[in-house]
Amino acid sequence: DTAVSQTPKYLVTQMGNDKSIKCEQNLGHDTMYWYKQDSKKFLKIMFSYNNKELIINETVPNRFSPKSPDKAHLNLHINSLELGDSAVYFCASSQDFKTEAFFGQGTRLTVV
Amino acid sequence: GDSVTQMEGPVTLSEEAFLTINCTYTATGYPSLFWYVQYPGEGLQLLLKATKADDKGSNKGFEATYRKETTSFHLEKGSVQVSDSAVYFCALRESSGAGSYQLTFGKGTKLSVIP
Numbered sequence: 001d002t003a004v005s006q007t008p009k010y011l012v013t014q015m016g017n018d019k020s021i022k023c024e025q026n027l028g029h030d031t032m033y034w035y036k037q038d039s040k041k042f043l044k045i046m047f048s049y050n051n052k053e054l055i056i057n058e059t060v061p062n063r064f065s066p067k068s069p070d071k072a073h074l075n076l077h078i079n080s081l082e083l084g085d086s087a088v089y090f091c092a093s094s095q096d097f098k099t100e101a102f103f104g105q106g107t108r109l110t111v112v
Numbered sequence: 113g114d115s116v117t118q119m120e121g122p123v124t125l126s127e128e129a130f131l132t133i134n135c136t137y138t139a140t141g142y143p144s145l146f147w148y149v150q151y152p153g154e155g156l157q158l159l160l161k162a163t164k165a166d167d168k169g170s171n172k173g174f175e176a177t178y179r180k181e182t183t184s185f186h187l188e189k190g191s192v193q194v195s196d197s198a199v200y201f202c203a204l205r206e207s208s209g210a211g212s213y214q215l216t217f218g219k220g221t222k223l224s225v226i227p
Contacts (some may be wrong), residue, residue, distance in 0.1 A: 004155075035215070038188060041150075041199055044219040055214075098205070100146055103156040103216055 002028050006091050006104040013081055014112055020067075021076045021107045023091030030096055032074035034066060037088040039108070046089075049074050050097060081111045115137045118202050118218035125192055125225050133187040133203035133221045135176075141202040143171075145178055145185040146215070150199045159187075159200070192225045199223070 005026045007067040013019050031050040037043050043106065047066045054066065063079045076089060088108050092101040137143065137181040147159040147169070162168030165180035174189045185202060202218040 034202075041222075043156075043201065043220075045216075046213040048156040048214055092156075098143075098144070100158050100161055102158070103148075104157040 002105075004091055004093055004102050004104040005105050006089075006107050008034070008107060009105060010057055010110075012110045012112065015083060017081050017083060018077070018079045020078070021089055021091075021109070023074050023076070023104060024072055025091075025093040025102070026072065027093055027095075027102060029102075030071065031094045032068070033092040033094075033101060034074065034076050035090040035092060037065040037090060037104075039087070042088070046076075047074075048097070078109075081109075083111050085109060086111045113141070114204060114206060114216045116202050116204055116216055117216035118147050118200075121199075122222040122224060123153070123214070126221070127194055127225055127227050128191045129225075131187070131189040131192045131196075131223070132201055133202075135185045135187065135224070137183050137185065137202075137204050137217060139204055139206060140204050141184075142180075143206050145176070146203040146205070147176055147185070147187050148201040148203060148217075150220070152198070156201065168175065194222070194225045194227055197223055197225045 007022045034046040046060045065077045067075045088106045091104040094101040115138045146161045148156040149159045156210045160171040162169040162178035168177045177188045199220045199222045201220045203215045
């Protein structure tokens with residue numbers, strides 16, 4: 001069984017659309033994250049979520065919003081998509097804020 | 113703030129060559145240090161970790177030692193294989209405070225191993 005799974009793996013959409021990426025973890029972890037990887041492979045934290053505590057990287061536009069229906073899920077919703085949003089988005093989870101993170105396979109988002 | 117600096121890539125080695133990927137860090141506290149590997153088309157996988165000074169993390173023939181005095185966590189492998197071709201990321205997590213919720217990554221080093 002996949003520990004951290006994301007869907008879809010690929011997402012192509014037009015500018016201005018709203019889209020969601022789903023993430024689920026079956027590890028029983030308390031903390032989940034979203035990372036963005038740009039074309040140069042640089043990874044940047046977007047959100048961390050732990051027991052209803054949301055920590056947002058201040059550089060993330062408010063068009064991006066995480067939604068957590070329960071502890072095992074942290075979905076990423078993006079409004080009014082822009083060309084610059086094209087990247088690979090990784091979901092991750094960890095037992096708490098101190099332990100290593102386990103990553104999903106990534107979602108390659110292409111905005112055209 | 114925290115930062116991680118890795119050697120620039122790409123690195124190309126012949127099979128069975130010795131590998132070193134340098135990593136140095138800047139942190140305010142006593143971070144935990146990690147190496148992650150990303151194989152082509154896949155997500156990141158934890159390769160090894162060290163949580164305190166002088167700890168050595170090891171896995172799949174790779175090793176890295178937490179050197180507090182030089183603020184370094186260099187990745188080494190004695191004999192690389194073609195299957196080791198991937199992008200390697202050094203990362204840190206602060207042990208407490210505002211930075212402890214996130215992993216701070218280096219920019220990644222792409223390794224290509226040729227037969």
